[in-house]
Amino acid sequence: MMKPVIEELLNRIWMIIGAVSIRIKIMGIVIIGTLLLSVTLALQMRASVTNLMEQQLESRGVSITRDLAARATDDILVNDLFALRQLLLETRTNNPDVIYAFVIDPKGNILAHTFGEGFPYGLANVNPVAGDQHHQTFLYSDGQDMVWDIAVPIFNGRAGTARVGLTGSVITRNVLMLTSQVLLTTVVALAIGLIAAALLVYVISRPISELVTATRSVATGDFTPRIRSWANDEIGELSEAFNAMTAELARSDEIRSEREDLRRQLLEGVISTQENERRRISRELHDSTAQNLTSLIVGLKNMDTICDSPIIHAQAQDLRNITGRVLDDVHNIAFQLHPTALDDLGLPAAIERLVHEWQKRHQISADSVVHLGDQRLPENIETALYRIIQEALTNVAKHADAHNVSVLVERRENEVVAVVEDDGKGMQPTNLSRGRLGVAGMRERAELLGGKMTIESTPGAGMSLFFQIPIPQLEGGNLENPNPAGG
Ligand SMILES: Nc1ncnc2c1ncn2[C@@H]1O[C@H](COP(=O)(O)OP(=O)(O)O)[C@@H](O)[C@H]1O
Ligand SMILES: [Mg+2]
Structure with missing residues (x-):
């Protein structure tokens, strides 16, 4: 059930990939590869850098708070709240990550803090720490960045608790910078990759397109x-x-x-x-x-x-x-x-006599039209045409069962055209098998003179043979026999 669906899907995908050019395939691989690599890299780097920086921030926060707790002990014991506040302000000034610091007594009353006007409601109670604890961290978001709130007991909790808030804005900033750097590197790598791919495409596709052009000309016989x-x-x-x-x-x-x-x-x-x-x-x-x-x-x-x-x-x-x-x-x-008529009287008379004799012998109605002008054709063409028509008529008598035959021989500009048409049963193309030399001989005779033969035949509706033979044009318009096939 699942297999055909997957197969179908793969087929579809392959159809789409297969349809595009090599250029797009290679470029696509480079683009997808580079993007995948940089996205993975960026995510991984973000995760590990954030983790590392968070740990660092927290341990720094702990040591700042512990230091504050140690130094605040005396001020609390002598109840010098002014000095205590100075100490808190100093702590904040010396550490840019510290956004606030305050001290509460064991009952929960705020002794001193760095907030200008009012102390944020509820902040004092969110991170309680026991007297025997080393420190306690409470993590919350101030709407923009994460804040690490660290509580350390003073004099084992008997003198109260020191609390310091550290902002994670540095982490956010650094991670943002890192991401944009990775992005920039990606763009540069992509540009270099694309240039390399274009070069590769050129190196591969140029000889291939040359091969295609050459193969095409080989296909045409060159x-x-x-x-x-x-x-x-x-x-x-x-x-x-x-x-x-x-x-x-x-x-x-x-x-x-x-x-x-x-x-x-x-x-x-x-x-x-x-x-x-x-x-x-x-x-x-x-x-x-x-x-x-x-x-x-x-x-x-x-x-x-x-x-x-x-x-x-x-x-x-x-x-x-x-x-x-x-x-x-x-x-x-x-x-x-x-026929002596061919030598003495020329092709028209010879054909006329041939057709006449043939009609008499086979009792099939036949007519001939010969238009050759005054000038005689070269002797080899006359002989060839005569033999062609003779064989065509023999075939009609032998195979066609025809009632009418017509023979046309006509001189056109630079060629002579002959047509033998009958209304017999027509020829099956399969009849032109090996060993049958009549039709092949006619074609051969026409082709030897640079001409051609065309057969048109519909089974049951007769057959037409067309011959086109070019008349060689000799200089001065003098038509002589250039190639005496007929002697
Ligand atoms: N006018 C025609 N009408 C029907 N069939 C013909 C005609 N001319 C030739 N054919 C078919 O073509 C075949 C090949 O003719 P051909 O090469 O002259 O050989 P052959 O005359 O010795 O059989 C013939 O056997 C016949 O079946
Ligand atoms: Mg024959």
């Missing part, structure tokens, strides 16, 4: 900041460890970017080799195989005309049909490998 080592302490060690860490990070970042460069180069090489090879095979199919097949068809037709045999006629017809179909296939394969 590994250059190094921390000055201020001292050889824990913070110095931390700074050194930080510097070692950033140096290591910088080194591995360098290795990583070297590897990345190498990977890019390799990829560019692979893509360009693949593209060249495809183009070569496509040309070969187109120029040689297709030509030969055409010659074959012409030969079969000639053979057919020269020969009268109906069997040969029928067979020649068959062979011509087969050859025609093979020729179509060869054209198709050649087109898919590398």
Whole structure:
């Protein structure tokens, strides 16, 4: 029952302490520590000094009164009241602490006193002392200070009693002075403590804030900041460890970017080799195989005309049909490998043909809008865009279950934007798993050219692929192929 309450309380306190800055924590400790120390010190000193001074005052009072009692004996015995009063006045003058002195006879009558007008009512009876007593002290307050009233019997009480009152005003004054001195010392100690604390805060927090700034820049990928080592302490060690860490990070970042460069180069090489090879095979199919097949068809037709045999006629017809179909296939394969339209007529015509063929083959409605202006794009960008759109359309046919697809390719100021949008079932992000190279390949192609790909997909509501590829601006506005990935 009690434990959770205490825990809760500690948590609260820690939350408050934890929320303030180191500066306030350290300053707070110094202030609280100093104040606690001085208050304890002041109270203890007051107590012991007061005690000591009270004892001293009392023993002085006793010896004054005893002295008075001894000297008063003769005057009382001869009944010289005038001399007795002189003795009392003298006692008071010689001792500044004595505020009054008087003598009473054994019956309680006042023989002499130092009070000017009237004797305070009742004072005579408050401190009775027996004849066999050494002395008797009665302590009372006169409204301002304490008063020590000391009674000593004269001639064993037979001649009466001597009474002296001593004021504690000296004690009050001294204790007040002592307290104010302690207070002054506290202020001075506090000032020195605060200066020392401020110095400490500076020494601690400066390297820490440097560390924070440096850590922030490391978080943004800048590994250059190094921390000055201020001292050889824990913070110095931390700074050194930080510097070692950033140096290591910088080194591995360098290795990583070297590897990345190498990977890019390799990829560019692979893509360009693949593209060249495809183009070569496509040309070969187109120029040689297709030509030969055409010659074959012409030969079969000639053979057919020269020969009268109906069997040969029928067979020649068959062979011509087969050859025609093979020729179509060869054209198709050649087109898919590398459309000559891309080289000869440019990207708009190639895309138009691609979309048209795709629509025919898959029976899905597709439209394309290509605005590229008069100037042709660099060859590597044309090839990349063509391949990207080809893969995007393949994916739509394979995965989307779409009814409509639209392709948009548009040149904006310094970049070309391509969008392939379908109204199919959309893509689950989990489908972009390892081993699937289509989407990754599209992104890679765009990134190799300094561009980027964005996927927008809502399951059940189709998918859009956005590509942005910057167009390199060469001097004189002459757009040439700076990096022939397409050969
Ligand atoms: N247009 C699309 N509509 C729906 N899902 C798609 C679409 N395009 C790609 N996907 C999903 O993304 C996955 C990854 O595509 P991709 O990388 O091209 O690999 P692959 O075509 O070989 O499966 C596909 O398996 C498919 O689930
Ligand atoms: Mg695919």
